[in-house]
Amino acid sequence: xxxxxxxxxxxxxxxxxxxxxxxxxxxxxxxxxxxxxxxxxxxxxxxxxxxxxxxxxxxxxxxxxxxxxxxxxxxxxxxxxxxxxxxxxxxxxxxxxxxxxxxxxxxxxxxxxxxxxxxxxxxxxxxxxxxxxxxxxxxxxxxxxxxxxxxxxxxxxxxxxxxxxxxxxxxxxxxxxxxxxxxxxxxxxxxxxxxxxxxxxxxxxxxxxxxxxxxxxxxxxxxxxxxxxxxxxxxxxxxxxxxxxxxxxxxxxxxxxxxxxxxxxxx
Ligand SMILES: [Zn+2]
Numbered sequence: 001x002x003x004x005x006x007x008x009x010x011x012x013x014x015x016x017x018x019x020x021x022x023x024x025x026x027x028x029x030x031x032x033x034x035x036x037x038x039x040x041x042x043x044x045x046x047x048x049x050x051x052x053x054x055x056x057x058x059x060x061x062x063x064x065x066x067x068x069x070x071x072x073x074x075x076x077x078x079x080x081x082x083x084x085x086x087x088x089x090x091x092x093x094x095x096x097x098x099x100x101x102x103x104x105x106x107x108x109x110x111x112x113x114x115x116x117x118x119x120x121x122x123x124x125x126x127x128x129x130x131x132x133x134x135x136x137x138x139x140x141x142x143x144x145x146x147x148x149x150x151x152x153x154x155x156x157x158x159x160x161x162x163x164x165x166x167x168x169x170x171x172x173x174x175x176x177x178x179x180x181x182x183x184x185x186x187x188x189x190x191x192x193x194x195x196x197x198x199x200x201x202x203x204x205x206x207x208x209x210x211x212x213x214x215x216x217x218x219x220x221x222x223x224x225x226x227x228x229x230x231x232x233x234x235x236x237x238x239x240x241x242x243x244x245x246x247x248x249x250x251x252x253x254x255x256x257x258x259x260x261x262x263x264x265x266x267x
Contacts, residue, residue, distance in 0.1 A: 025091060028055040030121035030170070032112075034139030035065040035099065036080040037204045041229070042176030043125050044087055045190025045197040045246050051088040052193070058091040059084060060115055062139055063099040070215040071206030083203035086196060091119070100135060104142040112146035114157045117165040124170040128249065132179040140175055144251070147173050174248040177232075184247030186254050187236050189263050191243040194233070201229070241267035 029050050033039040039047070039059050047057050061080065064073045071079070077094070084092045095111055102108055116124070126143035127136040149155050151169025158164055177184060190197060202208060206215070209223040219225065236245040240263045256262070 025056070025058075025119065027058045027090065027119040027121040029057045029123045029125065030060065030116070030119055031057065032060045032062065032124060032126040032139070032143050034062045034102075034127050034133070034135040035068070036061045036063075036076050036094070037065070037083075037201070037207060038127060038136065038139075038178065039125075039176075040083050040087075040197075040200045040204070042127070042178050043174075043246055043248070044083075044200045045193040045233075045244065046125070046188050046248075047089070048087050048193040048196050048200070049188070049190060056090050057088075058093075058119055058121070059089055060112075061092070061094045062097045062102060062112075062142070063135070064094055064096055065099055067099040068207065069218045070213070070221060071204075075206050076204075079204045079206065083200040086200045086203055102135070102138070102142075104138055104145060108142055109146045109149055110155075110157060112142060113150040113155060114165065116146060116150040116170065117157060117168045118159075120168045121170050123172045123174070125174045125176055125248070128175045128178055128180075128182065130180070136178055144173060172250070172252065172254075174250050177247045177249070181232070182247075182249055184236065185250045187240045187245045187247050189237070189240060189242040189245050190233070191237065191245075194244045197244075198226075201226075239267070241265035 029047065031039045031043055031047055033042065051057050065076045066073050068076065080092065093115065095115070097108060124143065124147055127140035129140040129144065130137040147170050151167055153167045156164060174186070207220050208226060209221055213221070233244040233246065236247045237243050239245070242263060
């Protein structure tokens with residue numbers, strides 16, 4: 001895994017992090033989250049599934065989650081790296097936008113356009129367009145607008161060496177469901193990935209329930225939060241006749257090549 005801008009983590013034994021701004025790795029799938037842990041909570045089952053199928057998957061965190069009540073920016077980086085290792089992610093970058101206050105404006109869009117052109121993902125999965133935390137909705141629209149702008153030749157961006165980046169528009173943008181429930185446009189069976197998904201979420205040790213922790217209890221650290229995640233995945237699974245599933249929304253219609261892609265059972 002390449003962790004760009006994470007040189008401070010290079011001491012961690014299990015993780016090799018190199019600063020590699022010249023990396024031109026092409027990704028099949030790029031997952032983007034406003035906060036480190038959004039991606040794990042929203043779509044880690046699907047990411048793990050795609051990685052198991054041999055796809056190259058990366059993650060971009062927009063902020064460092066510095067407004068989080070528990071833990072620190074440092075612990076969050078370490079936890080995000082651990083979660084990425086558990087999932088088998090190829091690259092994870094943090095854009096260091098301001099937690100709680102980043103905007104969907106030209107400056108932030110250009111930051112993201114650069115990433116989309118650098119990694120050229122076929123599919124992007126990002127935050128939903130409206131949620132309990134305003135960063136999620138704002139992040140969702142920032143991702144939505146950036147995916148469009150990235151496909152325009154006249155929007156100019158440059159690599160580290162000064163050469164121009166080529167335009168790139170992902171073919172599909174899906175939005176993962178986080179806190180508020182929305183009727184999904186597509187439901188993906190993640191029953192076989194469930195254990196690994198929960199492991200990736202629990203990598204955020206400071207955020208979730210820990211009876212030994214002396215930090216203040218939060219919405220996330222309440223033991224019922226994890227129970228709620230399981231209930232949500234079971235509910236979505238029930239809809240398609242499998243044990244666990246993740247749901248996604250899309251502004252664009254979703255097409256399939258043939259009926260083999262359908263989950264078939266008697267629901
Ligand atoms: Zn979040």
